[in-house]
Amino acid sequence: xxxxxxxxxxxxxxxxxxxxQAKKPERVSxxxxxxxxxxxxxxxxxxxxxxxxxxxxxxxxxxxxxxQHGKLSGLExxxxxxxQGPAYITYTHGNDEDSVADTxxxxxxxxxxxxxxxxxxxxxIRDAAPLLSITPELLDFGPVALGDxxxxxxxxxxxxxxxxxxxxxxxxEPFALEDDGGFVLRRGKKTRIPLLFAPERTxxxxxxxxxxxxxxxxxxLKGLAIPPLVxxxxxxVFSAAPDQSRRAMAVVKNxxxxxxxxSVRLPPESPVEAVADFALGPGESTEVILRIPSGRKExxxxxxxxxxxxxxxxxxxxxAPAIPAALRIVATPDFGAVRPRTVVRASLILGxxxxxxxxxxxxxxxxxxxxxxxTAFTVPPGRELEIPLELRLKPDQAPxxxxxxxxSGKEVPIPVTAHLIIPSPTPTPSATPSPTPxxxxxxxxxxxxxxxxxxxxxxxWVEKSGWQDFTxxxxxxxxxxxxxxxxxxxxxxxxxxxxxxxxxxxxxxxxPIERADPTAEPSNEAxxxxxxxxxxxxxxxxxxxxxxxxxxxxxxDVALPFRVRDNTLVGIPAQPDYLPPPPAGPVTAHAxxxxxxxxxGALLQIAFTRDLGVSGFRLERGAMIAxxxxxxxxxxxxxxxxxxxxxxxxxxxxxxxVTAEGRKLTLGVARIDGLPRGTRTYWRVVPTGPSGELAxxxxxxxxxxxxxxxxxxxxxxxxxxxxxxxxxxxxWRLNRPPC
Numbered sequence: 129x130x131x132x133x134x135x136x137x138x139x140x141x142x143x144x145x146x147x148x149q150a151k152k153p154e155r156v157s158x159x160x161x162x163x164x165x166x167x168x169x170x171x172x173x174x175x176x177x178x179x180x181x182x183x184x185x186x187x188x189x190x191x192x193x194x195x196q197h198g199k200l201s202g203l204e205x206x207x208x209x210x211x212q213g214p215a216y217i218t219y220t221h222g223n224d225e226d227s228v229a230d231t232x233x234x235x236x237x238x239x240x241x242x243x244x245x246x247x248x249x250x251x252x253i254r255d256a257a258p259l260l261s262i263t264p265e266l267l268d269f270g271p272v273a274l275g276d277x278x279x280x281x282x283x284x285x286x287x288x289x290x291x292x293x294x295x296x297x298x299x300x301e302p303f304a305l306e307d308d309g310g311f312v313l314r315r316g317k318k319t320r321i322p323l324l325f326a327p328e329r330t331x332x333x334x335x336x337x338x339x340x341x342x343x344x345x346x347x348x349l350k351g352l353a354i355p356p357l358v359x360x361x362x363x364x365v366f367s368a369a370p371d372q373s374r375r376a377m378a379v380v381k382n383x384x385x386x387x388x389x390x391s392v393r394l395p396p397e398s399p400v401e402a403v404a405d406f407a408l409g410p411g412e413s414t415e416v417i418l419r420i421p422s423g424r425k426e427x428x429x430x431x432x433x434x435x436x437x438x439x440x441x442x443x444x445x446x447x448a449p450a451i452p453a454a455l456r457i458v459a460t461p462d463f464g465a466v467r468p469r470t471v472v473r474a475s476l477i478l479g480x481x482x483x484x485x486x487x488x489x490x491x492x493x494x495x496x497x498x499x500x501x502x503t504a505f506t507v508p509p510g511r512e513l514e515i516p517l518e519l520r521l522k523p524d525q526a527p528x529x530x531x532x533x534x535x536s537g538k539e540v541p542i543p544v545t546a547h548l549i550i551p552s553p554t555p556t557p558s559a560t561p562s563p564t565p566x567x568x569x570x571x572x573x574x575x576x577x578x579x580x581x582x583x584x585x586x587x588x589w590v591e592k593s594g595w596q597d598f599t600x601x602x603x604x605x606x607x608x609x610x611x612x613x614x615x616x617x618x619x620x621x622x623x624x625x626x627x628x629x630x631x632x633x634x635x636x637x638x639x640p641i642e643r644a645d646p647t648a649e650p651s652n653e654a655x656x657x658x659x660x661x662x663x664x665x666x667x668x669x670x671x672x673x674x675x676x677x678x679x680x681x682x683x684x685d686v687a688l689p690f691r692v693r694d695n696t697l698v699g700i701p702a703q704p705d706y707l708p709p710p711p712a713g714p715v716t717a718h719a720x721x722x723x724x725x726x727x728x729g730a731l732l733q734i735a736f737t738r739d740l741g742v743s744g745f746r747l748e749r750g751a752m753i754a755x756x757x758x759x760x761x762x763x764x765x766x767x768x769x770x771x772x773x774x775x776x777x778x779x780x781x782x783x784x785x786v787t788a789e790g791r792k793l794t795l796g797v798a799r800i801d802g803l804p805r806g807t808r809t810y811w812r813v814v815p816t817g818p819s820g821e822l823a824x825x826x827x828x829x830x831x832x833x834x835x836x837x838x839x840x841x842x843x844x845x846x847x848x849x850x851x852x853x854x855x856x857x858x859x860w861r862l863n864r865p866p867c
Contacts, residue, residue, distance in 0.1 A: 179236030274329070283347060304325075433445075578692055777800070
């Protein structure tokens with residue numbers, strides 16, 4: 129072996145020795161893999177335990193310690209083909225309510241080197257989604273009467289899911305809670321919450337609320353609030369009863385769950401008889417009869433009747449039409465002893481037992497005629513009317529036994545008493561004195577007449593014996609009572625007196641001087657009276673009558689009232705004091721109405737009695753339309769026709785409660801703008817009550833301030849005075865002595 133070969137072998141063995149040292153296994157510890165898993169609360173999860181060793185030696189695993197909130201199953205070794213496959217262990221949560229996470233450690237060990245490593249398993253506890261369950265979902269309280277105790281219902285809330293549900297109930301009126309309404313529900317827990325239904329107004333109430341914000345479940349609250357009283361009125365119009373009274377009926381039912389005492393409140397001006405208080409048990413009903421006594425027969429405008437019980441009231445409006453006219457004969461005419469060709473007077477007296485005016489007509493008769501030549505007559509309701517008649521028999525004419533009168537469209541014969549006296553050619557003195565004749569009544573245009581005098585028009589009359597204290601009375605058709613007449617003194621002023629001075633002088637010179645004639649025979653004429661009247665009072669709208677006092681009697685009219693037409697006195701049928709025509713339909717009576725005129729509008733204050741329950745109002749503008757009867761040509765009762773648009777601005781300023789003269793009133797204030805100056809318009813008020821709009825009121829006349837006239841008289845007098853001052857000043861300047 130050469131040295132070279134030996135060197136090569138040495139190098140080869142050295143290299144082999146180095147490679148053997150490099151291939152010797154190194155001792156390295158295995159690594160464990162940390163693991164994070166999730167598990168539902170109370171459930172189990174299978175967890176793989178994994179490790180790694182660089183030399184790929186087989187690995188074994190074992191848990192270190194126990195988890196706090198759960199338990200571990202036995203270890204399942206890996207049986208697969210991999211050298212370092214995982215082992216499995218099952219974790220079961222302990223189903224507590226508070227834990228949110230759990231953990232435990234495990235060890236991995238290399239089988240060859242016996243080295244170990246540690247890892248950790250982190251387990252997150254997952255809750256199921258919360259699920260709110262509501263039983264029942266519709267909580268129906270049913271019908272409840274106002275004023276009854278609150279109705280209690282209970283709702284059950286449960287958490288059918290996981291986690292915790294925190295919420296509260298917040299119902300609105302009329303629903304309420306018996307406690308605070310809050311709740312906290314864990315998984316599987318339940319709670320019961322009581323709710324109340326206490327309505328304060330009628331109607332159906334439905335309220336939906338969501339107890340838990342993150343859950344779509346809804347609780348529906350439902351309740352029906354009914355009035356404690358039910359008032360049924362079949363017809364709100366009084367009808368006539370057999371005893372001549374008028375009645376209306378209402379049925380009242382108690383819908384509450386407790387007994388109630390009911391009172392019937394009537395307005396002070398109502399003619400209805402008072403109704404005593406009465407009691408009704410739960411669910412009971414009764415009939416209430418409203419009665420107007422037989423003594424009241426006139427038309428009654430709409431009025432409200434309140435049915436009250438423990439703070440609750442029901443208002444209904446009633447009206448009563450007038451009892452139809454019912455004429456009766458009070459006294460038949462008795463002419464007594466009648467001589468041919470002489471006029472004998474008697475009276476037919478008729479009465480009206482109804483509530484509306486009764487119209488009639490005297491049918492033509494051969495010997496009997498009305499004293500005032502008026503065949504038609506009207507008997508006011510509840511009054512008596514005396515119709516003066518005159519009987520004049522012709523020679524050889526038998527006295528009448530009856531006179532026919534048309535009453536309410538029917539011809540009725542009325543007996544007449546008259547005894548014919550045939551005059552004797554030679555009257556024999558009688559031992560018994562004849563009775564004092566009744567003073568004759570006055571005849572128009574003969575005993576009472578119209579005259580034209582130098583002082584102006586006048587009414588003159590003959591003062592017959594047996595009468596005294598003659599007085600001429602006057603009224604207008606729109607006025608009320610008769611009043612003694614005095615001609616108004618003219619308001620002339622200085623300018624008017626100067627203008628009328630020439631006429632006064634001329635009238636004085638033209639009036640002849642009347643001197644007593646000593647040769648004239650004494651006159652047998654009765655003394656006469658005279659009353660001057662103004663030219664402005666000669667229109668057909670002015671009515672006149674003459675009253676006097678007979679011997680042994682009271683002052684009364686001596687003839688029928690009359691008008692002045694074409695210098696002639698025209699009689700009119702006797703009528704009672706002025707009664708306004710009944711309204712065309714139902715109206716709401718107002719206590720008072722104040723109207724303050726302005727330039728382009730007016731301020732209105734309308735007061736209603738508080739028992740009407742007026743809660744608002746509005747104004748309507750209209751026109752008064754009077755239809756004319758095509759057969760008679762007589763206009764009928766005027767009716768209010770609404771003008772829409774009203775062509776004016778109406779502003780309701782307010783409504784308040786006031787007390788005036790001990791009466792409780794509801795005062796409404798409104799303003800009307802946009803009307804022409806110096807005009808009169810028709811308005812009416814439509815109030816609003818508890819059951820809606822009431823009937824409108826009577827017509828209100830709204831005036832605006834007129835444009836003031838230009839003061840021509842004042843300007844003229846001022847100009848004349850200024851001219852006179854100027855003339856006097858110039859005269860003084862011209863005639864003053866030189867300085």
